[in-house]
Amino acid sequence: MKKLVYIVLACVSVLALVNVARYMGDSSSKAPDYHSEVILTLFSMKTSSDFIINLPDTGDSVKLTSIIDLGTPHGKAQGNYQVGEERGEVLLDYMHINPLGQITADNRIYFVAPFTVSNQGSGVFTYVGLFEQDIDNQTIQHLDSYFIGDRIKLNEMRLWDSKIELSFNQHGEQQAYAEVPTETVHLTLGVDGAIPTKLLKQQDI
Incomplete structure (x- = not known):
């Protein structure tokens, strides 16, 4: 009987250690008073939700965690990521945020932003x-x-007649x-519609 009790206690201890390890290793766990500094700074919303960027063509996502160069024309919201052995950085150019129409x-x-x-490669x-x-x-949801392009220089991004017009320099x-x-x-x-879900190319001059 004592042996059975010891086995049960050992199992409980192992489960407790596993749960603690999961909690400590889970980066999504948040303190009760947590709020996104990026969303608070950019949208004046104090929320426990994060500004998430979906990495195109990968299924992975990146949380924007900080603002760099605040109050300058070069201001960006920044997030770092690691997928397997690949490490990288995402920079959202909040100076070029453009709302699409009025509040529904x-x-x-709905808004657009570059x-x-x-990553460790040379591409940007x-x-x-x-x-x-x-x-x-x-x-905030990324739709x-x-x-x-790769390593372009964005010159201008604006809304005109419900269209998003961009001017940029690329390599010849x-x-x-x-x-x-x-x-x-x-x-x-x-x-693609009054309630947008997708960006579509209109023309290329």
Whole structure:
């Protein structure tokens, strides 16, 4: 009987240690008073939800955790990630956030913003992201991404007649990626409906 009690106690101890290890290793566990500094700074919403960027074509996601160069034209929201052995960084250019229309009847705002993804390689991949801000639930959801280019220089991004107009410099066919890109491209994007879920290319000049 004593032996059975010892076995039960040993099993309970092991389970307790496993649960503690899971809790300590779970980065998603949050303190009761946790709030996203990025969402508070950019949207004045004090919420325990995070601003998550979905890495295109991977199924992985990155939490934006800090603001760099606040109050300057180079301001970005930053997040770091590790997928397997790959480490990288995501930078959201909040200076180019553009809302799509007015607040909806159910208190949602849709907006677009460019962001870059880089890893240990030399590439810096720029995308335009489509996002939904749910004011009642105080959340930001990443809906879609449109790839712009590798190591480009964004000159301008604005809304015009419900279209997203971009001007950027990319590398020419005979130009090395180590050089500053000089070929100017104009791109217009739209969305798929009044309640947007996807970014669509409209024209390329």
